[in-house]
Amino acid sequence: MKGLRNRGAKGQAMVEYLIVLPSLLLLILGSIQFALVFMAKSTLDLAAFDGARNGALNNASKTSIKNGIAEGLAPLYQRGMAGGPSLAGAAEARVYAELVVLNPLKVKLDILNPSQQAFQDFAQKIPFITPAGAVSYMQAIPNARLLYKPTTPGANSKESIQDANLLKIQVHYCYPLIIPLVNTTIQGIMMLVNPTQTSSWILSHASYIGEDTDVWDQACYLQGGMPLVADGTALMQSPAEQ
Secondary structure: OHHHHHHHHHHHHHHHHHHHHHHHHHHHHHHHHHHHHHHHHHHHHHHHHHHHHHHHHOOOOHHHHHHHHHHHHHHHHOOOOOOOOOHHHHHHHHHHHHHHHHOOOOEEEEEEEOOHHHHHHHOEEEEEEOOOOOEEEEEEEOOOOHHHOOOOOOOOOOOOHHHHOEEEEEEEEEEEOOOOOHHHHHHHHHHHHOOOOOHHHHHHOHHHOOOOHHHHHHHHHHOOEEEEEEEEEEEOOOOEEO
């Protein structure tokens, strides 16, 4: 009888172990994945600042902002090498990050300020020298001698020219979830939350992906990623071109 009881206890322990194992495994893998997500969010925060700073130096150009974001995201794609970091590896990561930033399903860039209303209020015809040495003009918000300009709010934007010279951007990044089980679990949960927003639904709303954040977020989950958001702000060091 004692031997039967021991075998029964061992069998019960095995059943309990098999019940607990999936939850324990998900907890361990989830901890690893969210540590990676935290690292990616910190990197994205710096990338958003780099994008805003690069844009502030280059007339708030979207191309310049995206170049700055790509530079900031490059460390996420730096592969480990036996000999340690190398220039070739850094260059490869930089190119890959640029391709990611140019993909509208991976990165969504919103310029929050200056707004179109600010351009209506303060934009002027400003001369500049082209690379060929010729004089040309652009429609832009001036940023010279802001300290001495009036702080009267514009009729359309309801902000002063000083506020209009703050470049504010918001960067949405679809971070790929790479840990097995965790990625499919999160994807499954989001499908339960939004059961109608399937791949076909995303395709039917493809024209809104660049404009509608909810559509973009759902497209990210369908790719097995997690949408991350970061803001960047910088004082314009050049006229903001419309």
